[in-house]
Amino acid sequence: xxxxxxxxxxxxxxxxxxxxxxxxxxxxxxxxxxxxxxxxxxxxxxxxxxxxxxxxxxxxxxxxxxxxxxxxxxxxxxxxxxxxxxxxxxxxxxxxxxxxxxxxxxxxxxxxxxxxxxxxxxxxxxxxxxxxxxxxxxxxxxxxxxxxxxxxxxxxxxxxxxxxxxxxxxxxxxxxxxxxxxxxxxxxxxxxxxxxxxxxxxxxxxxxxxxxxxxxxxxxxxxxxxxxxxxxxxxxxxxxxxxxxxxxxxxxxxxxxxxxxxxxxxxxxxxxxxxxxxxxxxxxxxxxxxxxxxxxxxxxxxxxxxxxxxxxxxxxxxxxxxxxxxxxxxxxxxxxxxxxxxxxxxxxxxxxxxxxxxxxxxxxxxxxxxxxxxxxxxxx
Amino acid sequence: xxxxxxxxxxxxxxxxxxxxxxxxxxxxxxxxxxxxxxxxxxxxxxxxxxxxxxxxxxxxxxxxxxxxxxxxxxxxxxxxxxxxxxxxxxxxxxxxxxxxxxxxxxxxxxxxxxxxxxxxxxxxxxxxxxxxxxxxxxxxxxxxxxxxxxxxxxxxxxxxxxxxxxxxxxxxx
Numbered sequence: 001x002x003x004x005x006x007x008x009x010x011x012x013x014x015x016x017x018x019x020x021x022x023x024x025x026x027x028x029x030x031x032x033x034x035x036x037x038x039x040x041x042x043x044x045x046x047x048x049x050x051x052x053x054x055x056x057x058x059x060x061x062x063x064x065x066x067x068x069x070x071x072x073x074x075x076x077x078x079x080x081x082x083x084x085x086x087x088x089x090x091x092x093x094x095x096x097x098x099x100x101x102x103x104x105x106x107x108x109x110x111x112x113x114x115x116x117x118x119x120x121x122x123x124x125x126x127x128x129x130x131x132x133x134x135x136x137x138x139x140x141x142x143x144x145x146x147x148x149x150x151x152x153x154x155x156x157x158x159x160x161x162x163x164x165x166x167x168x169x170x171x172x173x174x175x176x177x178x179x180x181x182x183x184x185x186x187x188x189x190x191x192x193x194x195x196x197x198x199x200x201x202x203x204x205x206x207x208x209x210x211x212x213x214x215x216x217x218x219x220x221x222x223x224x225x226x227x228x229x230x231x232x233x234x235x236x237x238x239x240x241x242x243x244x245x246x247x248x249x250x251x252x253x254x255x256x257x258x259x260x261x262x263x264x265x266x267x268x269x270x271x272x273x274x275x276x277x278x279x280x281x282x283x284x285x286x287x288x289x290x291x292x293x294x295x296x297x298x299x300x301x302x303x304x305x306x307x308x309x310x311x312x313x314x315x316x317x318x319x320x321x322x323x324x325x326x327x328x329x330x331x332x333x334x335x336x337x338x339x340x341x342x343x344x345x346x347x348x349x350x351x352x353x354x355x356x357x358x359x360x361x362x363x364x365x366x367x368x369x370x371x372x373x374x375x376x377x378x379x380x
Numbered sequence: 381x382x383x384x385x386x387x388x389x390x391x392x393x394x395x396x397x398x399x400x401x402x403x404x405x406x407x408x409x410x411x412x413x414x415x416x417x418x419x420x421x422x423x424x425x426x427x428x429x430x431x432x433x434x435x436x437x438x439x440x441x442x443x444x445x446x447x448x449x450x451x452x453x454x455x456x457x458x459x460x461x462x463x464x465x466x467x468x469x470x471x472x473x474x475x476x477x478x479x480x481x482x483x484x485x486x487x488x489x490x491x492x493x494x495x496x497x498x499x500x501x502x503x504x505x506x507x508x509x510x511x512x513x514x515x516x517x518x519x520x521x522x523x524x525x526x527x528x529x530x531x532x533x534x535x536x537x538x539x540x541x542x543x544x545x546x547x548x549x550x551x552x553x
Binding site: 223225230231232233235 | 381382387388390391394
């Protein structure tokens with residue numbers, strides 16, 4: 001998903017869940033910050049590199065794809081953007097090497113979604129924001145894995161957009177071009193995607209690159225054939241998925257607020273969102289690359305407050321000007337603590353399932369481990 | 381969209397296209413082998429040249445004869461491989477319904493399989509028994525046999541599942 005959903009839509013969901021404006025801002029800022037908290041940024045503010053929740057394109061160009069490098073990539077992307085749905089999935093006649101990657105395929109309502117929500121309960125608003133980002137991405141990035149893998153993440157070139165009209169649904173072929181500098185053209189179904197790369201572990205085969213940005217556009221419904229699905233076609237209905245994601249975020253945040261006793265997957269707060277369903281579905285269905293303006297207007301109507309635009313630098317000075325002992329109480333300090341804890345939980349679950357693609361995460365690190373200096377980076 | 385017939389159709393079309401491409405690559409490899417034989421296998425060339433000299437041909441005529449012979453053989457091999465390979469690919473992509481490539485596939489399969497025992501009977505010239513070169517050739521020939529069988533089987537299965545898919549469409553219609 002993009003800023004329109006991670007920042008503005010999450011704000012709206014948080015408000016509908018019962019948070020006030022200031023709390024909504026903290027949550028949505030944290031949710032969006034997950035897409036920007038790279039090792040480069042952490043190095044700049046002298047924060048622990050273990051808290052990285054994403055990798056920049058330039059970082060990925062330089063990253064190694066040996067065993068250690070692949071583990072580092074998988075730890076970040078599987079934890080925050082492609083949360084595995086079923087770590088115990090089975091498939092006939094596939095070796096362990098294949099199954100390790102197959103079991104990292106992302107999808108909504110897996111056991112790890114429940115664990116994510118439970119981990120964030122009773123913690124900071126930043127932890128809530130991270131959890132909301134992760135849960136939202138399970139809907140958008142479903143059917144792709146957060147590890148470089150040709151045999152999982154590759155697709156054929158046959159993508160078809162399914163367009164609803166007065167006479168029912170029609171299909172239009174999607175044309176891909178490999179030009180990141182040219183914006184996507186939804187009007188003519190021309191989009192960018194990553195080039196086919198034969199190497200199994202190349203970074204180009206990470207995540208949903210072969211589908212371009214299609215998973216991140218809320219308006220599009222399309223069908224395609226992924227490499228892992230044994231020649232079966234998948235229909236990805238983003239408007240429906242994003243609606244479910246929004247309602248699940250409300251539900252999850254009500255759980256975090258102790259309004260709900262136990263978190264259950266496959267449960268959504270449709271009743272709370274119902275009065276705004278038409279408005280929200282109109283935003284989701286509108287054919288536009290970014291729906292930030294529409295979500296922002298909706299959020300400001302809901303709360304009656306102004307939603308500040310996202311500023312990556314907002315909390316950096318606070319963090320850098322605070323002494324090392326007190327940084328955990330700053331906004332970014334709480335964010336890094338929560339990120340480390342979440343990553344540790346997910347990687348531990350993956351390791352416990354017998355899968356070593358994220359390395360040997362034998363211990364689950366809590367929020368306090370960073371406070372106690374476990375990940376302290378020594379700077380000159 | 382994901383009925384058993386449709387899934388199988390996609391699978392066998394993909395397999396057939398891959399087999400077609402594989403056979404074309406083997407054809408290109410065979411031509412490269414011929415070129416390598418012409419340029420690097422001195423003992424063979426000496427034998428051929430001495431045979432031609434016995435017919436009292438000049439050096440230029442000998443060279444021209446050899447070049448023409450190798451070019452003709454290479455062209456013939458490439459044509460066969462491309463005919464079968466492209467035929468398979470076009471059928472897999474539903475751009476053609478012609479199955480002429482099947483006839484040549486069967487003929488090539490019979491010839492390739494039939495000649496395989498000759499490696500072990502010492503019928504190749506200039507050698508006794510099976511050496512490393514022969515083992516490599518055997519492996520390539522076995523691969524070609526596998527590709528032929530794959531082409532035949534995939535074509536048959538495409539026809540079978542197309543019929544099933546058409547029947548279901550007719551019933552649904």
